[in-house]
Amino acid sequence: MKKVMGAALGILTAIGGFVDIGDLVTNAVVGSRFGLSLAWVVAVGVVGICLFASMAGRVAAVSGRATFEIVRERLGPRVAGANVVASFAITLLTLTAEIGGIALALHLASSVEPRLWIPVAGLAVWLVLWRVKFEVMENVAGLMGLLLVGFAVALFLLGPDWGELLRQAVPPSPPGTEHAATYWYYAVALFGAAMTPYEVFFFSSGAVEERWTAKDLATNRINVLIGFPLGGLLSLSIAACAAVVLLPAGIEVSALSQIVLPVAQAGGPLLLAVVIVGIVAATFGAALETALSSGYSVAQYLGWSWGKFRRPAHAARFHVTMILAVLLGVGILMTSVDPVMVTEMSVVFSAVALPLTYVPILVVANDPQYMGRYVNGRFVNALGTVYLVIVVAAALAAVPLMIATGAGS
Amino acid sequence: MHRGQQEPGQATASVADALVEARSAAETTRLTVDLLARGRVTGPVADTALLDQLDALDEADRALTTLVPPDVTSSDRRTEGLTTVGDLTDVVVQAREWVAARSGGDLAGADAVPADADALLDDLAAATDAVEQALSEAGGP
Amino acid sequence: MNVGDLLDAHVEEPEGARVGVVVDVRFALAVTEPEGEGGEEDRENPDAPLSEHTATRDEVGAARLVGLLVSPRSAGSFLGYERTDVRSPWPVPQLVRRRHRGTFLVDWADVAEVRTGSEPVVVRLAAGYERRSPAL
């Protein structure tokens, strides 16, 4: 019984942990403009993150080395240094977006303006990182993030024309009012939102911190393989809610408040409250993961001691890095930049940075000196090569598409 | 063609883009007011949603004000767009006061606050129609 | 002298003709095998962390400089491919190997001079130096 509970908990936290501000905003924007015609990208992204996370977790568990130790060792200090700077910048951008998301969600709950919530959110993130046990932190954020299932409930209550939704999705039929370049720009953004690199840094660093056994590796693989696709369904239900209520009304999502209107229409204040708590939890959980990832990337590159398992005083530079990252994120938000815009930037640049970590992990997962008999099998390698092409293509296309479409406007 | 000016077609398309944004704000306002009238949405969410729409309208207004129309047609479209966006903004401001009044603010009876949701939705429908009209003249979707 | 000085150094023949750049420096580690302990078997125990054995557990002694690996082409990262026979994931190893074709090993005994004063560092080989196979 305890085993079943443990497994269920792992899967539930993986579902709750999958959706963050990037998924939330990008899916709602896409749903309100393109209906479900980009649903296939979510599917591609989910398979990709399952592949990448399970590969990175296996490499970390078997070799005892986390992502950026491997990146540096394989690429040399120079290229890896550029890599770590880029990855840190994007993780910081994502952290900024998540803290902004917490503040926006609290604004929805309270009417108190986001500028007052931002420092509070930053302080709360730091306090949890400083003080709370890793497992408690992960489980509480993941389980409460599961309240986002309210979007799926709302979709059923709305009683949409399922046949119409399916027609939008397969074969993908973008609305005639949008340009092809805009369609592909949002395809890249959606891919970047599903396959965010920080999730992988976090996952692989966790494998090292928790010193996974063969058994842990198997459990975590199952958590990812079941939890992430279900999280993807959650993302799709956010897009579908927008497609059912907002798209026909001609509403283009530009703020978090619009994302929750379909939920209010379907389920009234109670379901609305559930979803807002879910958004606070999901963005808070993701803020913790991104703050940790910013510390992981720098500490692993320079070989400092790192980890949530150590007393802060025994990972002093790691904790100082995280404090600086949170302060920077809060500082950026206090310039009254629009958090939704920061989010859109962060998912696109996530797609740009993805090959920087994907390629070294794919290479090391094939190295018998590291992996012994745990090297990639033939199927994983075939899939790995397919995604190598997708990841590189998305990274190369992202910036030109962004310029051509004026960031999707 | 002079420096700093756009081609006529491009300028009219920019007007249309701003009006699409305004229409989205109008529809969001309608949805929000409707939901609040039916008790489906909480006061703070409604207030935040309308505040966000005022930001969006501000942006649309700015896009129209800073445009440099190269010919008579696009200039007319711009003027019309500015008027309709301005009128719509007034209605959204009223809607926000109505929300505040409903949430127990001490505004009941003030001149600017609409009597009920229906009166407000009528005003909103008129302002939205004007935006739609301007949008179709600018060749928008 | 540090290993960092030798890496990316230009390699010249005794008469000054350039033959390539130093892409790696090879050492021989004196190691003492531990008694009756195997790396792979540790991983069979489902309750032991997979990273427990961290590859090889042999005691390391002195690290003797054996020689320099010289590539006629560019320097840069190897991703760990060129001296092993790992072939996956296609097409990464194939591309990396192509860039580093013609790499050879020269014994440290065949190195006549290392000029560290100027940028780039120059390694001059002794007359009659031998090009050896770079395989590990």
Add this chain to the structure above:
Amino acid sequence: MTRERIVDARLHLLSRQVLDADGEPVRAVDDLELTGPDGQEARPGEAVRVGAILVGPSLFTRLFGGAVLASRLPRIAWSDVAHVGTAIELSVRSDELDADWVELWLRDHLVGRIPGGRHDPEADG
């Protein structure tokens, strides 16, 4: 049984994580110092071995050029190395190394002084 294992610096030594005797990370290998027999200057063509692992500023001089006085560089003697695998493991504890002074300074002057800085996160909720 003693034998020799062949390793390449870039492939197996440089940029590898250095762990102390307790498995605590110390630094990554930024460079290796070569010495001749009896600790003399390393000379071309003659017997040379690794004298020490260099950490810290040597990373920046490798990346951006320039030089730091050799005697000022934080170093870990090669004789303190116990194992070479996916990480380089030492036979000494990191407290005994002066290579880690930034970490120790931050621990004593900043992080250790914030309330809860010495709290074990695994001990309780």
